[in-house]
Amino acid sequence: MKYGICNLSTIPLRMIADHTSEMISQILFGDHYKVLQENKEWVKIRLEFDHCEGWIESIQHTEISEDYYDDLNNSETIVTNELVDFIEDEKHRLSSVLLGSRLPFYAEQSFNLLDEAFIFEGNVTSQKRSKASIINSAFLYINTPFLWGGRTSFGIDSSGFTQMVYRLNGYSLLRKASEQATQGEVLSFIEESEPGDLAFFDDSEGEIIHVGIILANHHIIHCSGKVRIDQLDHSGIYNSDLKKHTHKLRVIKKIF
Structure with a gap:
């Protein structure tokens, strides 16, 4: 080897x-x-x-x-x-x-x-940090353009974004959204979540294809076109610019 x-x-x-x-x-x-x-x-x-x-x-x-x-x-x-x-x-x-x-x-x-x-x-940074720190790190990437396979502030995808934010705070996530969805503890409702938890979204075939980080007051920061903040409800992500739901909620996970 x-x-x-x-x-x-x-x-x-x-x-x-x-x-x-x-x-x-x-x-x-x-x-x-x-x-x-x-x-x-x-x-x-x-x-x-x-x-x-x-x-x-x-x-x-x-x-x-x-x-x-x-x-x-x-x-x-x-x-x-x-x-x-x-x-x-x-x-x-x-x-x-x-x-x-x-x-x-x-x-x-x-x-x-x-x-x-x-x-x-x-x-x-090296130590495991709080969920408040997760949110602070997420904002470092705001407006970063979407890039399939990207993991940097010059271009990133949805799972690359969550992976890197968690890495900055001492936690390891797998690479794909579908893989990250196997980690952590399932939460039954949005109301059980805290800022810093992860929300996963699937396509019409039930495959998990997108992930974002939950914020306070029913909002989410995620990468769709760019790293942006949108509204989150029980149906999924509501994009206020497009005035429609763009991603269908599948599961919410608490990683720590």
Whole structure:
């Protein structure tokens, strides 16, 4: 078994080994993974963070040892808490890192990735935080445009949005809305929910395809076209701009 880590700000994760293939997710700086398959130009990987599988270009693959992979699994997960910031290497070269990127073995404004040392002077987070903090993190993404497979403040999808908001607060969600719906505790009514809980929505065939974060006073923040705030009722999401319901409510989950 081979292993790898992302040393770029973001790498597209594709459904199949082709540049024209659908982007199913994005790997952020510091995310590590197992190599499942490889050829001359592409590597199929499984992310450790959410077990999402897909293909990346071999030229963007940085190999690590099994011991290093295990050390990452056993170390504290510390992530950046700035929309965009920079890390500085030993030669004073700057590289951008995006909100929610992991800084391996971070301590006292520095960290190491393989044999290279970096400085990061921005804000970080690592501890499990309150539901009030979940809401504050969600607002960081307001007006972020929708991007299928996106996980950043430059483009994000509905489950990428909820996953990243929870990651910033010390909790791990799976990648797809249908997968996230298997996590946590089911709530019977909206009235039982608290701001920070998740609401899931399905299509005409009963497949869960959308997720958002519940706010106070029967509102929800979610990504539909962009990260936006809409009304939430027992039927689903009511879009005040379109003056109609756009998503049908399936289930409400309390993650913690």
